[in-house]
Amino acid sequence: MQKSVSALFKGGVHFPQFGGNMNIHEYQGKALFEKHGVNVLKGVHCTSVQGALDAYDNLNSKVVAVKSQIHAGGRGKGTLYSPEDRSLVMEGGVKIAFSKEDVEKYATNILGNILVTIQTGEEGKVVNNLYIESGCDIAHEYYLALLVDREAKSVLIMASTEGGVDIEEVAEHTPELLHKVHVDPNAGLLGYQARDLALNLGLKGAAHKSFVKMLGKLYNMFVSNDCAMVEINPLVRTGDDEMVALDAKIGFDENASFRHKEWEDVRDLSEEEDVEIRAKETGLSYVKLDGNIGCLVNGAGLAMATMDVIKLYGGEPANFLDVGGGANEEQVKTAFSIILEDPNVKGILVNIFGGIMRCDIIARGVIAATESLGLEVPLVVRLAGTNVEEGKAILAASELNIYPADDLAEGSQKIVELISGGDE
Amino acid sequence: MAVWIQEDAKVLVQGITGKQGKFHADKMVEYGTNIVGGCTPGKGGMTVELQGKEFPVWDSMFDAIKDTDADATVIYVPPPFAAEAIMEAADAFDSIKGEGVVVCITEGIPTLDMVKAVSFVNNRPGVRLIGPNCPGIITPGESGGAKLGIMPGHIHAKGRIGIVSKSGTLTYEAVAQTMSIDEGQSTCIGIGGDPVNGTGFIECLAAFESDEQTEAIVMIGEIGGNAEQEAAAWAAENVTKPIVGFVAGATAPPGKRMGHAGAIISGGKGTAEEKFAAFEAAGIACARDPSELGSVLLESLKKAGLR
Numbered sequence: 040m041q042k043s044v045s046a047l048f049k050g051g052v053h054f055p056q057f058g059g060n061m062n063i064h065e066y067q068g069k070a071l072f073e074k075h076g077v078n079v080l081k082g083v084h085c086t087s088v089q090g091a092l093d094a095y096d097n098l099n100s101k102v103v104a105v106k107s108q109i110h111a112g113g114r115g116k117g118t119l120y121s122p123e124d125r126s127l128v129m130e131g132g133v134k135i136a137f138s139k140e141d142v143e144k145y146a147t148n149i150l151g152n153i154l155v156t157i158q159t160g161e162e163g164k165v166v167n168n169l170y171i172e173s174g175c176d177i178a179h180e181y182y183l184a185l186l187v188d189r190e191a192k193s194v195l196i197m198a199s200t201e202g203g204v205d206i207e208e209v210a211e212h213t214p215e216l217l218h219k220v221h222v223d224p225n226a227g228l229l230g231y232q233a234r235d236l237a238l239n240l241g242l243k244g245a246a247h248k249s250f251v252k253m254l255g256k257l258y259n260m261f262v263s264n265d266c267a268m269v270e271i272n273p274l275v276r277t278g279d280d281e282m283v284a285l286d287a288k289i290g291f292d293e294n295a296s297f298r299h300k301e302w303e304d305v306r307d308l309s310e311e312e313d314v315e316i317r318a319k320e321t322g323l324s325y326v327k328l329d330g331n332i333g334c335l336v337n338g339a340g341l342a343m344a345t346m347d348v349i350k351l352y353g354g355e356p357a358n359f360l361d362v363g364g365g366a367n368e369e370q371v372k373t374a375f376s377i378i379l380e381d382p383n384v385k386g387i388l389v390n391i392f393g394g395i396m397r398c399d400i401i402a403r404g405v406i407a408a409t410e411s412l413g414l415e416v417p418l419v420v421r422l423a424g425t426n427v428e429e430g431k432a433i434l435a436a437s438e439l440n441i442y443p444a445d446d447l448a449e450g451s452q453k454i455v456e457l458i459s460g461g462d463e
Numbered sequence: 464m465a466v467w468i469q470e471d472a473k474v475l476v477q478g479i480t481g482k483q484g485k486f487h488a489d490k491m492v493e494y495g496t497n498i499v500g501g502c503t504p505g506k507g508g509m510t511v512e513l514q515g516k517e518f519p520v521w522d523s524m525f526d527a528i529k530d531t532d533a534d535a536t537v538i539y540v541p542p543p544f545a546a547e548a549i550m551e552a553a554d555a556f557d558s559i560k561g562e563g564v565v566v567c568i569t570e571g572i573p574t575l576d577m578v579k580a581v582s583f584v585n586n587r588p589g590v591r592l593i594g595p596n597c598p599g600i601i602t603p604g605e606s607g608g609a610k611l612g613i614m615p616g617h618i619h620a621k622g623r624i625g626i627v628s629k630s631g632t633l634t635y636e637a638v639a640q641t642m643s644i645d646e647g648q649s650t651c652i653g654i655g656g657d658p659v660n661g662t663g664f665i666e667c668l669a670a671f672e673s674d675e676q677t678e679a680i681v682m683i684g685e686i687g688g689n690a691e692q693e694a695a696a697w698a699a700e701n702v703t704k705p706i707v708g709f710v711a712g713a714t715a716p717p718g719k720r721m722g723h724a725g726a727i728i729s730g731g732k733g734t735a736e737e738k739f740a741a742f743e744a745a746g747i748a749c750a751r752d753p754s755e756l757g758s759v760l761l762e763s764l765k766k767a768g769l770r
Contacts, residue, residue, distance in 0.1 A: 192659045193582070224575075265575055294573045424639075
């Protein structure tokens, strides 16, 4: 259930248990669909109002959809705000245009503005990309998704007749309308599985055939592209009984990036936090949070537990930061400088349980970092594990303002105390 | 008797000639692990020096197991080749002995590779896979013991507490907590946090329940999925020994996301609160702070008349 987990977090973060997913835009997803023989409507990607107008002329469709391209769902029901003063610009990040004037109006209102949806968080995302898509004759809207089910340890296909709506509501209130098929990795998607799913969706005749054909192609695309998730909401049956993907949310499994050099062409770095990218480049996992206590920890589980305990003692963590299993002095220094970039940080808690990583090396790294960065906020260091006595001795011998702690509870209490003391 | 790996288990190392493999194999020998050799395709016939002793290397796991009668293997093979290394080991153990333990430490294996590998292993019921992306499994002995993985050996001692955890360093924290109340460990198992892995919580709980050396269990979970909830429900029906639990990630913030598919697979959202509630409903004593695992465990042992 990889995605539901990352659903709790910002997309693409490397908490090990989430795996990292690399998301792509709808227009890129549709290009992939087209390449693999999955029906999509004609559409044009553009980045300017003029581009949108040209796209309208080229598509030669009376009605077109003007769609904001960001890595988040809920775009249709989202709201656009001006980046300057956060004033309301327009309701809805996906608009149906009936004329060239409409296209101009909507493109102007979308490009360069901030789109806030239920999945972006309050800060929203700046829209730099548009997709102009031909209209189509919709007979019915369905829901279709493929993803890796971590409990069943296989690819799961889910489909419902209730498309175009909030599928989480459907799952909660009418789970019988959500049909599931697990694919045996050795057998692949079998014909009867696709046919049964089509029957469950009430598809007959040409639509049934179109669905079965499409599902086979989608499954092959999922596997050959190392997808983590493909979601189509809505998948539509047209008046001509063709099944067409009106949306495309695709995430790739970043662990497989070594065999997909082509992903570099579709990666949109503007969708990722700059500091999180830099952290990733040095082998650190960093996620910025809203609190004021910076944390530097080895191991994702311990890093999460450290945040939990800080909160338990009344503090608020400023970040998640995992320096990994074998961090060196340089990485510790980078970790400190990343933490200190956040102006909210009023104190730092270092929590290291040395396994492969030796406490004396961490202690030297901490001292080197605090000296070169001119650390001014209080620093509590908790060391345990390999070479802990040497590590503690090195810290104790330094002239710096470092407070030692023997366990996580003591360390958390201490940093919370030091910070609240500083406020008075 | 400990769980799955006995103190004197004969152990192979896949990827023993690589930098990571050699480094950790050396630490394993230092701890007292009975390493009988290693396997790296293309390096068969050479030897590797660990702690001043030479160890043989085979090209193939079939040959390595035939020649050594190994009980287990530890994999330090890079991600692109790790799933195949798991399948090679599983196939060889199954064909030659009908059983074996495969421990995969490698982090970053593509999820769909693991889907294939886990299915392959599950078709060979005598073979057990632990991991990937985990610290491994350790059974401390009277002196030394069997360390199959990257955990710091010296923090452990032989005893009666079984530990199972999704997380690496948090497992060490749990070990230190048992030591703080003068309790050692029977076996510590890091099952790994990848979306698709081998052995899960329930199999570990079942093994600890039937293991005579284990008298109490520490179980460490993380947010995401619903393995902890299922394990708790299973434990309520099937485990008589005291269990102490912790779940990391209570403060992990809900944030940006894309798509809804994940959240609707099993209904639950995989939050820490959901998991703690499931633990408590199953009679598992919970620590809200890992530094309190020791005191909560001590209380549970007293309640069970074990202290």
